[in-house]
Amino acid sequence: MTNITSLRCDLEYAIHADTHFCFNIQASRRGDQRILDESLTITPGIQVRQFEDPNNGNRFFRCDGIPGKLVVRYDARIENTRQKPDHSLVECSITDMPNEVLHYLLPSRFCQSDVMSRAAQHLFGRVPQGYQRVSHICDWIRENIAYQLGTSNATTSAQDVYLQRAGVCRDYAHLAITFCRALNIPARLVVGYVHFDEPPQDFHATFEAWLGGQWVMFDPTNLAPAEAVVRVGTGRDAKDTAFATMFGAVTMSYMHIQVNHDGQPPLDDPDPREATVQRLIMA
Known part of the structure; x- marks a missing residue:
């Protein structure tokens, strides 16, 4: 497309x-x-x-x-x-991960995957691996984290969002990245431009997970199709982007x-x- x-x-x-x-x-x-x-x-x-x-x-x-x-x-x-992703994509073993991808398994300032490991295993440890598990993480975030403007600030971390149960697109992406990394799925933040009806236009945050030997974009907010996002910044978390x-x-x-x-x-x-x-x- x-x-x-x-x-x-x-x-x-x-x-x-x-x-x-x-x-x-x-x-x-x-x-x-x-x-x-x-x-x-x-x-x-x-x-x-x-x-x-x-x-x-x-x-x-x-x-x-x-x-x-x-x-x-x-x-x-x-x-x-950008094409719609293949839902049959599988997770990659750590041994087979490229050197440049391994970095995205590690905790970062806003994505404390080490601290959130227990929660991630409890919520998603038994979900079938691959695209389905990352998609399930996005569904859980939409169902359990309220999208509310003004509920977070420049220092809000994924752990904060998990506890307060509210945030915006950046917070949704940070939490998804954190869960993925805690499950040994490399993940990174992507910010860019995309059109959506509500809320008013702003820079939009999504994330990518390493599946099937490639980066696959997801939008936990479901505000717009991930394949329509114009990429601006890519990095470990908001600190890089x-x-x-x-x-x-x-x-x-x-x-x-x-x-x-x-x-x-x-x-x-x-x-x-x-x-x-x-x-x-x-x-």
């Missing part, structure tokens, strides 16, 4: 003191998606440094901001050829994301920002 996605991401920050920014909002060039065209607009016109993570393909750009306002706009059209990291005194004053899966361009920004801009066209 081939899908063309048009997207626009608008971000605005009020800078209170000299600040260094590192953004990860550009579509990845890796895997089953291809960038047809894209543009990045920064206001005011400042020097931008771009680099790509050689391990996961995450694309970053960095810039320095002075007190005032910083406005970022990213537009792109993406061709996505934050869309913006700021080193200074900053307040986000505006964010607006539009995603169209029919290939049509995004609508005009309902809250346009008037400013002189520097446009960076990327090959």
